Amino acid sequence: MSPSNPVLSHHISSQFNEDLQDVHTKFMTMGGLVEQQVANAIHALLDTDENLAIDVQFKDNVVNQYERDIDEGLTLILARRHPAAIDLRMVIAMSKANTDLERIGDEASKIARIAQNLCEEGESPRGYMETRHIGNQVRVMIHDALDAFARLDVDQALKVVMADVDIDREYQSATRTLMTYMIEDPRHIARVINVMWVLRSLERIGDHARNISEQVIYMAKGMDVRHTSIEEIEQKVNQK
Amino acid sequence: MSPSNPVLSHHISSQFNEDLQDVHTKFMTMGGLVEQQVANAIHALLDTDENLAIDVQFKDNVVNQYERDIDEGLTLILARRHPAAIDLRMVIAMSKANTDLERIGDEASKIARIAQNLCEEGESPRGYMETRHIGNQVRVMIHDALDAFARLDVDQALKVVMADVDIDREYQSATRTLMTYMIEDPRHIARVINVMWVLRSLERIGDHARNISEQVIYMAKGMDVRHTSIEEIEQKVNQK
Numbered sequence: 001m002s003p004s005n006p007v008l009s010h011h012i013s014s015q016f017n018e019d020l021q022d023v024h025t026k027f028m029t030m031g032g033l034v035e036q037q038v039a040n041a042i043h044a045l046l047d048t049d050e051n052l053a054i055d056v057q058f059k060d061n062v063v064n065q066y067e068r069d070i071d072e073g074l075t076l077i078l079a080r081r082h083p084a085a086i087d088l089r090m091v092i093a094m095s096k097a098n099t100d101l102e103r104i105g106d107e108a109s110k111i112a113r114i115a116q117n118l119c120e121e122g123e124s125p126r127g128y129m130e131t132r133h134i135g136n137q138v139r140v141m142i143h144d145a146l147d148a149f150a151r152l153d154v155d156q157a158l159k160v161v162m163a164d165v166d167i168d169r170e171y172q173s174a175t176r177t178l179m180t181y182m183i184e185d186p187r188h189i190a191r192v193i194n195v196m197w198v199l200r201s202l203e204r205i206g207d208h209a210r211n212i213s214e215q216v217i218y219m220a221k222g223m224d225v226r227h228t229s230i231e232e233i234e235q236k237v238n239q240k
Numbered sequence: 241m242s243p244s245n246p247v248l249s250h251h252i253s254s255q256f257n258e259d260l261q262d263v264h265t266k267f268m269t270m271g272g273l274v275e276q277q278v279a280n281a282i283h284a285l286l287d288t289d290e291n292l293a294i295d296v297q298f299k300d301n302v303v304n305q306y307e308r309d310i311d312e313g314l315t316l317i318l319a320r321r322h323p324a325a326i327d328l329r330m331v332i333a334m335s336k337a338n339t340d341l342e343r344i345g346d347e348a349s350k351i352a353r354i355a356q357n358l359c360e361e362g363e364s365p366r367g368y369m370e371t372r373h374i375g376n377q378v379r380v381m382i383h384d385a386l387d388a389f390a391r392l393d394v395d396q397a398l399k400v401v402m403a404d405v406d407i408d409r410e411y412q413s414a415t416r417t418l419m420t421y422m423i424e425d426p427r428h429i430a431r432v433i434n435v436m437w438v439l440r441s442l443e444r445i446g447d448h449a450r451n452i453s454e455q456v457i458y459m460a461k462g463m464d465v466r467h468t469s470i471e472e473i474e475q476k477v478n479q480k
Contacts, residue, residue, distance in 0.1 A: 067467075068464050068466065071332075075328065078318060079324055088315065092335075099336070099339060179430055182426070186423060190419055224308050226307070
């Protein structure tokens with residue numbers, strides 16, 4: 001399944017290996033699904049595809065079910081197998097990242113709901129260029145974070161953390177632009193505010209991708225790098 | 241410490257008990273701090289108290305440090321003590337709720353940053369009545385969720401979950417009110433949008449309080465009630 005992941009191939013107990021593999025596979029599947037949900041939500045918004053917007057909201061149930069299944073799997077591993085060292089870290093990291101994946105699914109669903117409303121009103125509002133741009137970046141971040149998770153790749157995880165800093169800056173700038181649109185033409189306030197909520201969701205998705213990447217560093221290096229500046233993270237990672 | 245909490249008094253191993261007590265105490269202390277952060281952030285906003293707004297942002301570091309300490313304590317318990325049954329559920333629930341507490345701290349910090357900006361500009365914008373009202377409700381929710389956690393009180397946890405439904409409804413209504421303010425007087429768009437972000441943060445805090453309460457139900461009953469309607473939760477809880 002994940003031949004390059006060192007955690008998933010070193011166990012003597014084949015039953016433990018199977019259990020962990022099983023949850024890991026579910027986690028990666030959920031990740032792929034969530035990535036698709038975000039892509040579809042943005043697509044539905046920008047191309048005013050109402051059916052797709054409805055589909056994204058509907059599929060949020062599937063994401064939620066994955067979250068429950070994964071947590072249940074992890075709890076069983078803890079109860080039966082008493083993992084230690086890097087195995088324990090993988091279980092903990094997956095439990096945290098699982099929450100982040102579900103939240104990304106939530107944000108995709110919120111974007112899809114707004115897309116559905118905007119579809120009904122027709123005509124695309126201003127701010128779509130910014131949405132497309134930030135949306136694309138955020139999708140890459142989710143993909144890279146999951147890839148880093150699958151391969152326990154600290155360098156890739158670091159890249160995602162850095163990308164989140166860009167996103168935050170671009171989100172600020174896009175918000176300012178939207179504010180001027182509203183002041184210029186107050187008739188479109190309600191519509192532009194909807195685009196603002198979308199940007200906010202995208203910014204949050206970036207945060208969650210960053211969180212997942214921080215869990216990759218925890219898993220691989222045993223270091224808790226949450227609430228730490230990029231310079232500090234780089235320094236810490238290179239020390240070990 | 242928590243004489244009424246059945247999980248914290250039944251252990252034969254006194255070392256295990258001490259470890260779990262220790263993390264539990266930290267968790268409750270963090271909870272109290274976070275509750276205060278939210279109260280102070282709202283206070284700073286409504287009474288244009290800039291110093292308090294700065295203090296809230298500054299103290300976010302303390303909240304973050306608690307999050308790290310608690311997770312470290314929980315990991316050590318998992319590695320050394322191999323908790324089972326309700327003990328394991330308490331460790332897992334505390335790990336999840338820990339994340340929620342930290343996010344509540346984040347939202348308080350965001351509110352405080354906005355409060356600081358608004359202080360500098362002087363003059364209180366419209367929408368403060370809504371903020372005060374929802375702010376008070378959300379504070380009660382955090383308090384009740386933590387209280388339910390400390391006493392493993394499922395009924396109280398259920399009450400918090402129900403309160404979250406009210407918050408969501410009032411948030412929607414307040415957002416609509418703010419929208420009309422902006423359309424009526426576009427000169428205040430920037431300021432009213434800031435109040436909108438505050439309301440959004442409060443609504444998110446309500447979600448986190450609900451999440452913590454769901455973990456209380458998981459801890460006490462072993463049931464995962466996330467993504468479940470209130471009717472279903474009540475039914476499930478009463479079945480057991």
